[in-house]
Amino acid sequence: MSTVAWGNNINEKISFFHMNARGRRVNGNIFYSPGVDRCFAVDTFDPYTAFECAKILSSKMPAIAVLVIGKDEKVDVHNGNITNFTVNDKQIIGGSAGLLFSRQTPVFRKMKDPFLVPCLQMPKDYVPGTQGYDTFIEFSEYAKFVIRTWHTAKIFEMVHNFLPMEEFVNDFLSGEVDTSMSTPADSSNTVSSLGPKNEIRRILYNADTVDDAMNKIADMWRENNTPHSYPMRKMFYTILNNPDYPEPADLAKQTSQADTDLSGYSGYLL
């Protein structure tokens, strides 16, 4: 499995799109696994997307807690040392039950007091050399990849999708739109009715490894290669900024919308 080098969130390209206090905001969203009793990722971005990332990861890890660090937390935590930490409150209530027993899907909490606890070693079931350790480290890497990739997908969609019809019908107009009306997810006019962003979310949810996910994402772009998906794709690979997974050569050689599949393009008709 390829490793995504990603320790300092603030210098990531996706950070440019976030409020990060001009480079001074510290990592704030902690991803914690109750089952392993260790944290496995941290980011400095918005809490809403952090929670969505936990949902994507829930296909592999149950009951993830996304915990926001309070202003009094003094621990220097980053993605290079995150697996060395656990939390001091093992009974965080998610819904009506403690974390371990609540649900497969994640919970979100803002922590009032400092809660991160450094550990000298992993729990016995997950010490280095065990199968559990390898799986956990692999998952931690995948989680960091998901955080980075899902932010990227949301950002390119925010910039380039000018027809979020499905979202509006579901979120704002439920029951008020004729059922016969088309509700495409975006303006990409792609073969996929989900649109690139939602396809990426589904791939991240189902893939087992970074390599698996990135190959499927590349295939998704190939199958949905329209003039309107072109700027989404270019932005995706640019701000994902992953040296292990640049835009595949066959796609990178397309340098204009004119190089995409124009069979469904009817021209600028105004």
Add this chain to the structure above:
Amino acid sequence: MNINTMNADTKIYYSSVNWDGAEANTFWTETYNEVGPGGKFVIDLARRINPNRFSTRDSSEWTLPWPDEILPKYKLIQYDSTYTGTFSEASDSQAMDYARRIDENNEKFAIMYSGGIDSTIITTALIKNLTKEQLKNVAICTSVQAVVENPNYWRKFIFGKFKIIDSMINKYDMLLEQGYTPVTADDGDCIHGTVLGLNFYHAWEQKIGHKLTAEQRTHVRNNLHKLSDKDTHFSVFEDALVAYFQYGDTSLFPIPTNPNPDPMFGRKLYDKYALNAKTASCPVISLHDFFWWLIFNVKMINCGVRGAMYYNDRYDMEKAINKIENWYLWPAYQQWSMNNNNNGQKIGFGAGTYKKVARDYIYELDNNVWYRDFKLKLESMGQNSVRQTVITDVYPKPSHRFGITTDYTMLDIMDPMVQYYVRHHLSNFKITWSEETT
């Protein structure tokens, strides 16, 4: 007409020089390198305002490279300077005529509704003037994007009250085959003004400020508030307009960069527009008059026929063009439009008051202050049709539809015969409207 009988004298009703990002780009680029200044101007006009689909509706001067005739449906009516009818009266009278047609012929109408001001005028006029029984003959062809443009109106006046047809799937050919008279407001901009003008009023400083001298910039700043002043001639803004009409030096899909750009193109285009305006069959004085006239006259036919031309893959072209109803072609609107340019009814000083009189008409029905005071002009057509499929069994790809002859034969720009015709006329086309002839 059989395409094989086409010759240099073949007359056309409608033409489109259109970069398509692919094969047509190759043709236009090769042709550009072969023809003289006149032909280059025509192709550069498509580079500046893609596509180039302009032709005149009256006797005002607007030369085309190829022999042409005014499409009869769109010939401009005689200007009447004594006309005093209002926009509301035009809307009501058009709606009442639909009521008559329903009563007399049981005609069924499919209203192309985008949620924008122009199409909301249609539904508003019909709701105001038709009985419940008559409204049963009216269907709404629309998309979710239209709902989003005006959700309050949708909830109060459309949803559950009309038959809904999905415009994302149903094109004009399908509506015609179902027996509907499709009604489009696509010509709404033509009676009020143009986005080309709005962009100039709103963003001239950003677009061309760097091309003007400090003195010229000050001049525009000091005079722009007179854009609807009937005593301030549009030529007051000549320097800025020449700069505005010059095409840019960067490519924007599907239009490629001209490697040897014509530095005098802006001057040539201004002179062509200005000559057309000066020879118009009604007064064209103010800056808003000037931009209004461009779309009311030389762009109107494109706005009128593009539904039949590009959102119709199989229906007989003559029948489609003449059956599809352009709501604002109603003579009362046309006459109102020629008589009310500089009194604040079409625009105040910016985009928020564009189509002011239409906003007020809608407000009388829906009492929605948000829509009246904040609605912006959006280019709805492309948004509503983004998922439509294109079938090319009868007509070529929409972006290859170069035009129609006077017997409504479709011309495919990829057809060698059509390419020969176009090259021949572009090669012989001379710039006669400007002192810049080379």
